[in-house]
Amino acid sequence: MLPMSQKDNWPHVVIIGGGFAGINAAKALARAPVRITVIDRKNHHTFQPLLYQVALAVLSPAEIASPIRSVLRRCRNVQVLLGEVTGFDLQNRRVQAKGEGPGKSYEISYDYLVVAAGVTHAYFGHPEWEHLAPGLKTIEDATEIRRRVLLAFENAEREAIAHARQGSLNFVVIGAGPTGVELAGAISDISKRHMRDDFRAIDPAQARVILLEGGPRVLPTFPEDLSASARKQLEEMGVEVRTNALVTGIEPGSVMVGGETIPAAVVLWGAGVAASSLGKLLGVPTDRAGRVLVQPDLSVPGHPEVFVAGDLAAAKMADSRFVPGVAPAAIQMGRFVARQIKRSLEGEPREQFAYIDRGTLATIGRSKAVADLGRLHFSGYLAWMAWLFIHILFLIGFRNRFMVMAEWAWDYITYNHSARLITGEREDNPRK
Amino acid sequence: MLPMSQKDNWPHVVIIGGGFAGINAAKALARAPVRITVIDRKNHHTFQPLLYQVALAVLSPAEIASPIRSVLRRCRNVQVLLGEVTGFDLQNRRVQAKGEGPGKSYEISYDYLVVAAGVTHAYFGHPEWEHLAPGLKTIEDATEIRRRVLLAFENAEREAIAHARQGSLNFVVIGAGPTGVELAGAISDISKRHMRDDFRAIDPAQARVILLEGGPRVLPTFPEDLSASARKQLEEMGVEVRTNALVTGIEPGSVMVGGETIPAAVVLWGAGVAASSLGKLLGVPTDRAGRVLVQPDLSVPGHPEVFVAGDLAAAKMADSRFVPGVAPAAIQMGRFVARQIKRSLEGEPREQFAYIDRGTLATIGRSKAVADLGRLHFSGYLAWMAWLFIHILFLIGFRNRFMVMAEWAWDYITYNHSARLITGEREDNPRK
Numbered sequence: 001m002l003p004m005s006q007k008d009n010w011p012h013v014v015i016i017g018g019g020f021a022g023i024n025a026a027k028a029l030a031r032a033p034v035r036i037t038v039i040d041r042k043n044h045h046t047f048q049p050l051l052y053q054v055a056l057a058v059l060s061p062a063e064i065a066s067p068i069r070s071v072l073r074r075c076r077n078v079q080v081l082l083g084e085v086t087g088f089d090l091q092n093r094r095v096q097a098k099g100e101g102p103g104k105s106y107e108i109s110y111d112y113l114v115v116a117a118g119v120t121h122a123y124f125g126h127p128e129w130e131h132l133a134p135g136l137k138t139i140e141d142a143t144e145i146r147r148r149v150l151l152a153f154e155n156a157e158r159e160a161i162a163h164a165r166q167g168s169l170n171f172v173v174i175g176a177g178p179t180g181v182e183l184a185g186a187i188s189d190i191s192k193r194h195m196r197d198d199f200r201a202i203d204p205a206q207a208r209v210i211l212l213e214g215g216p217r218v219l220p221t222f223p224e225d226l227s228a229s230a231r232k233q234l235e236e237m238g239v240e241v242r243t244n245a246l247v248t249g250i251e252p253g254s255v256m257v258g259g260e261t262i263p264a265a266v267v268l269w270g271a272g273v274a275a276s277s278l279g280k281l282l283g284v285p286t287d288r289a290g291r292v293l294v295q296p297d298l299s300v301p302g303h304p305e306v307f308v309a310g311d312l313a314a315a316k317m318a319d320s321r322f323v324p325g326v327a328p329a330a331i332q333m334g335r336f337v338a339r340q341i342k343r344s345l346e347g348e349p350r351e352q353f354a355y356i357d358r359g360t361l362a363t364i365g366r367s368k369a370v371a372d373l374g375r376l377h378f379s380g381y382l383a384w385m386a387w388l389f390i391h392i393l394f395l396i397g398f399r400n401r402f403m404v405m406a407e408w409a410w411d412y413i414t415y416n417h418s419a420r421l422i423t424g425e426r427e428d429n430p431r432k
Numbered sequence: 433m434l435p436m437s438q439k440d441n442w443p444h445v446v447i448i449g450g451g452f453a454g455i456n457a458a459k460a461l462a463r464a465p466v467r468i469t470v471i472d473r474k475n476h477h478t479f480q481p482l483l484y485q486v487a488l489a490v491l492s493p494a495e496i497a498s499p500i501r502s503v504l505r506r507c508r509n510v511q512v513l514l515g516e517v518t519g520f521d522l523q524n525r526r527v528q529a530k531g532e533g534p535g536k537s538y539e540i541s542y543d544y545l546v547v548a549a550g551v552t553h554a555y556f557g558h559p560e561w562e563h564l565a566p567g568l569k570t571i572e573d574a575t576e577i578r579r580r581v582l583l584a585f586e587n588a589e590r591e592a593i594a595h596a597r598q599g600s601l602n603f604v605v606i607g608a609g610p611t612g613v614e615l616a617g618a619i620s621d622i623s624k625r626h627m628r629d630d631f632r633a634i635d636p637a638q639a640r641v642i643l644l645e646g647g648p649r650v651l652p653t654f655p656e657d658l659s660a661s662a663r664k665q666l667e668e669m670g671v672e673v674r675t676n677a678l679v680t681g682i683e684p685g686s687v688m689v690g691g692e693t694i695p696a697a698v699v700l701w702g703a704g705v706a707a708s709s710l711g712k713l714l715g716v717p718t719d720r721a722g723r724v725l726v727q728p729d730l731s732v733p734g735h736p737e738v739f740v741a742g743d744l745a746a747a748k749m750a751d752s753r754f755v756p757g758v759a760p761a762a763i764q765m766g767r768f769v770a771r772q773i774k775r776s777l778e779g780e781p782r783e784q785f786a787y788i789d790r791g792t793l794a795t796i797g798r799s800k801a802v803a804d805l806g807r808l809h810f811s812g813y814l815a816w817m818a819w820l821f822i823h824i825l826f827l828i829g830f831r832n833r834f835m836v837m838a839e840w841a842w843d844y845i846t847y848n849h850s851a852r853l854i855t856g857e858r859e860d861n862p863r864k
Contacts, residue, residue, distance in 0.1 A: 037593075042854070043582060043586060043852075043853065043854040044852075044853050044854070060492045060493065060494040060495070061492065061853055061855065062492040062853055063492070065853055067630070067852045067853065069630040069631070069852075070630065070852065073629045073630055074629075078632075079589075079593060079632040079633065080589075080632075081586075081589065081590055081593060081594070082583075082586040082587075082589075082590065082854070083590060097594075099586075099587060099590045099594075100583060100586075100587060104587075104590070106590070106594035106595065107594075108594065139853065139855055140855055143855070150475060151514075151532060154475060154513075154514040154531075154532075155514075155531060155532060155536075157511075157512075157513065157514075158513055158514065158515060158531045158536070158538070161469075161511060161513060162513070162529075162531075162538035162539075162540065163538065197505045197506075198499070198501040198502065198505055199501070200510075200511040200512075201511065420475075420476075420499045420502065421475065421476050421493055421494055421497055421499065421571065422474065422475040422476070422514070423493065423571050423572055423575070
């Protein structure tokens with residue numbers, strides 16, 4: 001019953017994580033003489049750049065997520081396991097993992113290991129904030145945010161109809177990095193346009209969207225002129241942008257900034273990421289965020305057969321800055337690691353990873369974005385069209401590219417949102 | 433802030449439930465001089481006849497569910513409230529309800545009340561079976577079934593790869609009514625065709641699907657020749673059909689039928705429905721299943737201003753059988769009740785509800801179905817085409833009709849499933 005028995009003597013490559021780095025490493029090794037096992041806690045690859053569109057009910061989960069099995073179906077030397085990695089034995093080249101249910105632990109030995117487990121939210125020493133201000137990394141995060149945002153409008157309508165009083169429609173987004181900016185812009189978009197005709201007692205356009213940033217400017221990784229443009233575009237959309245606003249507390253219904261208390265129907269977190277705990281489990285040096293300090297070939301010190309790729313890798317560039325945690329970098333790292341494994345099999349020396357920066361885009365809202373293409377900076381409609389075009393191209397490989405395009409086109413024409421479902425159980429009324 | 437103040441003296445119609453009966457009652461009253469409030473526990477109307485396709489990962493939730501607000505957006509005299517009805521005061525014409533969160537109870541007074549709260553699962557005195565064998569009534573039910581079915585294949589693959597042993601791929605469906613038959617046929621379909629190339633260590637086509645029916649035949653509400661045909665079609669697909677098989681126990685991993693224990697990786701429930709508990713809360717006579725015994729005009733005894741419509745109504749037909757709990761009956765009842773309210777406003781007497789039976793279809797699997805059009809019975813491909821055609825027509829009014837057709841067409845051509853996502857938390861590893 002064991003698979004590929006005729007190729008059992010091929011080296012075994014274990015890839016942990018089915019994100020951009022892991023999937024691209026597996027695909028790049030599809031024709032190499034290796035056996036590959038991809039392990040992920042989720043059964044699906046998520047196209048994270050569009051996750052915020054699920055959170056704001058523009059797209060459905062299945063439109064931006066595909067089962068890892070389907071993505072890698074044609075790679076006949078790849079097997080996929082749903083499981084959570086619990087430990088490493090680098091000396092004996094073994095990975096410990098567990099599946100669903102008690103007593104389902106198992107070990108898998110490898111010849112080459114690629115750890116591409118990504119990042120999660122960081123709450124800067126306040127784990128109790130996680131429940132109050134969800135971040136956006138997974139499909140579950142996105143549907144939870146969707147539930148909270150839609151419920152806020154529902155609750156405000158109920159307050160107005162049943163109690164003849166104005167409910168709160170304050171949305172507070174903490175952190176003005178790309179995710180925070182996307183969320184703030186998208187909430188403004190849907191409240192001003194998409195929900196216009198849906199309510200009777202409230203005016204959804206009266207929703208306040210407050211974007212809090214601890215630092216001095218929005219999109220801090222972008223050049224200053226684009227930060228200024230992004231802020232201007234956000235303010236044109238009605239988003240209240242507050243920089244140098246360090247959050248000191250979050251409670252149900254409010255956010256504290258210094259001595260001030262801001263009422264909030266919904267609080268969302270876009271403030272920080274921390275490396276997957278698997279970085280620390282490797283037992284090799286990490287940076288403060290828990291990312292693994294990799295060698296120039298993305299291997300870990302002392303273990304040339306172990307690579308770290310994607311957001312979990314702290315890889316230095318020539319100018320000694322770190323490679324940014326963006327999808328193109330993860331894709332490039334995944335492919336690079338695959339090439340190094342092939343080179344080792346052929347007895348060739350390792351190369352040094354060099355990130356090719358083709359530019360960075362951040363979307364703000366309908367027809368609003370910023371684009372940083374090195375010396376060329378642009379903003380507004382043109383940047384947004386570039387963002388749209390690139391993300392449609394990116395979705396190649398996804399079976400539902402056509403669907404996403406059709407959905408977007410329909411949405412654009414009708415200002416309609418199809419995916420505005422509140423699912424999951426009511427918090428005060430669990431079914432079981 | 434209260435809506436429609438200029439029309440405040442119009443009679444107030446409160447409709448409980450945004451299913452087929454409730455939505456159609458509201459739509460039919462859209463141009464009448466009444467104010468309408470639709471209350472539902474969910475924010476979305478679910479197209480239940482296609483729910484099993486979400487459960488088996490063919491369609492996404494948003495493709496068969498639409499926000500009730502969107503469905504009724506153009507009915508300017510309709511307001512929608514997300515809330516759970518907790519009680520009735522028929523003497524004072526008031527409905528008690530609550531929204532999300534503690535202390536969110538409220539009352540709404542009505543001039544006319546339409547209770548269309550539908551049905552839920554019945555476990556025949558075994559509430560502990562609900563968690564072990566989920567039924568299929570809501571989007572949440574469907575995604576839970578999807579999660580369990582997909583996990584069964586994942587776990588079998590893990591058993592084979594990590595422990596070199598054969599995991600169980602037994603799927604047991606209890607109850608051979610339309611839902612049970614759909615589920616059994618669809619599991620057989622996806623295991624034999626759609627998952628063919630996705631696994632390396634197991635052969636998904638080896639999955640066993642066992643359909644247990646306590647009575648003597650499948651689809652017991654259909655004529656006997658069609659029951660026989662349905663059984664034959666199921667068996668052609670490899671489903672093991674066992675009639676007169678009364679389930680006596682369900683435990684994790686197994687189902688008991690008399691003295692026999694059947695191992696089961698997944699158990700699904702299609703055996704029975706019970707009326708919404710709102711039927712009992714009305715304080716009027718109900719049948720054994722909790723359905724309200726309505727007058728010929730679908731009002732409740734002693735309260736001509738209170739109607740029950742849809743599956744919750746036990747309405748007698750001319751031959752003294754009850755109107756069946758199917759979508760066309762719910763639609764007809766919703767429209768009928770709306771017409772009676774308009775007649776009362778105009779001082780006209782009530783009519784008697786008469787169900788128009790245009791025939792019944794049950795789908796079994798790809799290219800397999802049965803159709804009962806009175807004297808005309810047919811089976812197989814032709815019945816399936818009729819089923820497909822009618823359900824596409826039915827979806828009119830849904831904004832995503834085109835999407836569903838495109839999805840189906842794509843699926844038909846490629847044998848591919850886009851919606852094969854496992855979402856929700858692992859049972860042994862809650863996030864919070």
